[in-house]
Amino acid sequence: MKRLLGLLAVLFFTAGVGATETAPDLLVKNVTTEVLDIVRKDKDIQNGNTQKTLDLVESRVLPHFNFQRMTKLALGRDGRQATPEQLNALVEEFRTLLVRTYSKALTEYRDQQIIFKPFKMVADETDVKVRTEIRQSGGKAVPLDYYLEKNATGWKVYDMEVGGVSLVTNYRSSFSQEIRAGGVDGLIRSLQTKNKSSATSATKSK
Amino acid sequence: MKSDMIKTRLKTSLLAVALCSVLAGCATSGNPKDPIEGFNRAMYGFNDMIDSAVIKPVAQGYEAALPTPVRTGVTNFFGNLADFFIGINNLLQGKPGQAASDIGRVLVNSTIGLLGVLDVASEMGMEKHEEDFGQTFGRWGVGDGAYVVLPFFGPRTARDTVGLVLDVKADPVANIDDISTRNTLLALRVVDTRADLLPADKVIEEAALDKYAYIRDGYLQRRRNLIHDGNPPRERMD
Numbered sequence: 001m002k003r004l005l006g007l008l009a010v011l012f013f014t015a016g017v018g019a020t021e022t023a024p025d026l027l028v029k030n031v032t033t034e035v036l037d038i039v040r041k042d043k044d045i046q047n048g049n050t051q052k053t054l055d056l057v058e059s060r061v062l063p064h065f066n067f068q069r070m071t072k073l074a075l076g077r078d079g080r081q082a083t084p085e086q087l088n089a090l091v092e093e094f095r096t097l098l099v100r101t102y103s104k105a106l107t108e109y110r111d112q113q114i115i116f117k118p119f120k121m122v123a124d125e126t127d128v129k130v131r132t133e134i135r136q137s138g139g140k141a142v143p144l145d146y147y148l149e150k151n152a153t154g155w156k157v158y159d160m161e162v163g164g165v166s167l168v169t170n171y172r173s174s175f176s177q178e179i180r181a182g183g184v185d186g187l188i189r190s191l192q193t194k195n196k197s198s199a200t201s202a203t204k205s206k
Numbered sequence: 207m208k209s210d211m212i213k214t215r216l217k218t219s220l221l222a223v224a225l226c227s228v229l230a231g232c233a234t235s236g237n238p239k240d241p242i243e244g245f246n247r248a249m250y251g252f253n254d255m256i257d258s259a260v261i262k263p264v265a266q267g268y269e270a271a272l273p274t275p276v277r278t279g280v281t282n283f284f285g286n287l288a289d290f291f292i293g294i295n296n297l298l299q300g301k302p303g304q305a306a307s308d309i310g311r312v313l314v315n316s317t318i319g320l321l322g323v324l325d326v327a328s329e330m331g332m333e334k335h336e337e338d339f340g341q342t343f344g345r346w347g348v349g350d351g352a353y354v355v356l357p358f359f360g361p362r363t364a365r366d367t368v369g370l371v372l373d374v375k376a377d378p379v380a381n382i383d384d385i386s387t388r389n390t391l392l393a394l395r396v397v398d399t400r401a402d403l404l405p406a407d408k409v410i411e412e413a414a415l416d417k418y419a420y421i422r423d424g425y426l427q428r429r430r431n432l433i434h435d436g437n438p439p440r441e442r443m444d
Contacts, residue, residue, distance in 0.1 A: 101413040108405040140334045143436060164431020164438065165424045167413070173237055174419045194415055 024148040024155040025119035027064065028130045032114055035060050039109050046107065053103040061102065066149065066156035067095040073159060074171040078179050086184045093191035098167070100198050112136045114144075126150040240353045240422060249355040250418050256358070257400075262407075265400035279323040280398045284379070285334065286315045286322025291376045295337035299345040307332045336432060339376075340369025344433035353422055361425040 022030065035056065039045050044052050071091045072079050082090060117131035127149050134142045147159040160167045178187040240246060269277070293308030311327040311334070319326040328334055343365050344350075351364025362370060374380055379395060382388040414420035430438050 097413070097415075101409060104412040105409050108408060140336055161431075163428055164436065165427045170420060170423045170427060171415070173423055174414075174416050177237070177419070178415070190415055198412060 021154045024121070024128050024146075024150075025116070025130045027148070027155050028132065028146050028157075029116050031061060031064060032116075032132070035106070036109065036114065039106055046110075048107045050103065050107075053106055054099065057099055057103050057106070062099065064155070064157055065098075066151070066158045067091050067098070069149065069156070069158040070094065070098065070168050073168050075175055076169075076172050078176045078184075081179070082184045086188065089188045090184070090191070093188060093195060094171075096195045097191060097198075100195070101167070115141070128155075239350070239426060242352060242354065246353065246355040246422075247418055249357060250421075252357060253355065253360055261396065261400050262404075265397050265404060268397050269401045269404060277398065277401065280394065281402060282315070282319070282325045283322045284395050284398065285325065286312060286319065287378045289315070289334070290378070291373075292335050292337045294376075295339060295342045296335065298342045299337070304335060308335060338366075338369055339372040340366030340429070341433050343369055344429070350426070350429070353426065361421060363426070363429065366429065 038056060038060075042052070045056065068091055071087070071094045074094060075082070075090070079087070113135045115133040115135055117133060119128075119130055121128050127147070130146045130148060132144045132146070134144055136142075142163050143161070145161040146157050147161075148155045149158050150156075159169070175187055178190050182189070237243060272280075289308050289312045293305045293312070296302075296305035296308055311332045314327040314330065314332070315322045315325060318324075325334070340363070348365050350366075354362055354364060354367060356362055356367065356370075359370060379388065379391045382391065410417065410420060410424075
């Protein structure tokens with residue numbers, strides 16, 4: 001009886017969200033499972049093949065991220081000084097930086113288990129947090145939380161927290177320091193330099 | 207004696223750090239959470255130097271030499287020694303349920319878990335917690351205070367530095383009477399902890415524009431999260 005009620009609740013819930021788009025918790029689960037399955041089978045990625053990992057992230061993960069929102073979140077109040085052109089340049093560079101970081105983390109993935117925490121949301125919510133947890137032997141489980149926002153094309157991730165540390169807002173004080181020192185263009189230049197040096201060290205290590 | 211030489215060298219380096227920081231003192235960026243940034247950056251550089259010269263290479267060797275189950279056993283062993291005071295801190299923070307679970311962990315892991323080498327308690331559903339005196343003070347309402355980078359210990363806040371003094375006093379490993387056993391275990395713990403952090407190292411390297419600031423801001427966010435046991439009030443973001 002309990003199970004039947006549960007099933008009915010699920011049906012009701014999915015009907016409420018709308019049949020065309022994936023619920024945010026399901027989206028996170030599907031993408032994580034899909035990507036980690038590929039990483040587990042791919043020796044090149046496990047051995048740190050940067051290009052292959054970047055391609056994987058570009059094709060499977062990026063479409064679900066909202067980099068415009070992420071950049072604005074990282075900039076905070078300082079974002080208001082940026083012209084639309086500067087903002088575009090920032091989004092571009094920040095996106096490269098985040099994708100490189102995410103890819104690096106994937107090549108470090110071994111046998112950790114990802115647990116998807118129970119998820120609840122009200123039918124018309126547009127901003128949610130999906131909780132997962134990385135479990136590994138010999139350590140305390142590390143929470144990995146995704147913040148998603150619903151827009152015209154579906155649910156998009158706009159922040160990720162690892163053990164409570166936001167991968168986006170952790171940049172805020174560095175960004176504002178760069179802007180104070182060299183203006184928005186100074187920050188763009190610093191990001192470009194960082195991305196270029198990462199790209200060259202990646203080709204060298206191959 | 208060789209150790210005297212190392213001590214003298216360390217003293218010289220620390221003096222150099224102190225001097226640099228006095229000179230760089232005016233070069234702070236005005237971050238309100240980091241009023242002694244000049245000193246902190248110098249100390250960060252000092253710690254980083256010690257890390258890349260000694261601790262990191264040893265940790266890499268340790269990781270390469272020992273299979274994962276053995277390293278997990280070492281991590282579990284030290285984790286078990288820490289669980290008792292994690293329980294005490296949970297009690298001080300008014301969480302008797304979690305405290306009881308921590309003490310239960312010590313009882314189970316010290317016996318069935320072969321002196322803590324196996325974390326049987328986690329498999330039985332007694333979750334491992336992370337608590338220390340700094341968090342307890344935070345829970346009691348003591349604010350962070352200034353961010354400070356300590357020699358060898360690394361990032362702390364003023365509050366967590368006071369907490370650290372109590373953590374060290376309560377540390378079962380630091381209280382072992384036999385000096386050579388104590389030092390061996392302390393060194394093993396440092397190396398084992400460092401080895402566990404090696405993957406994070408590479409990711410931070412890739413992510414950070416300014417490694418010092420990235421680690422500082424990450425540390426502050428992490429502490430805030432820990433004090434609220436994973437559920438801090440969400441800050442207004444944009």
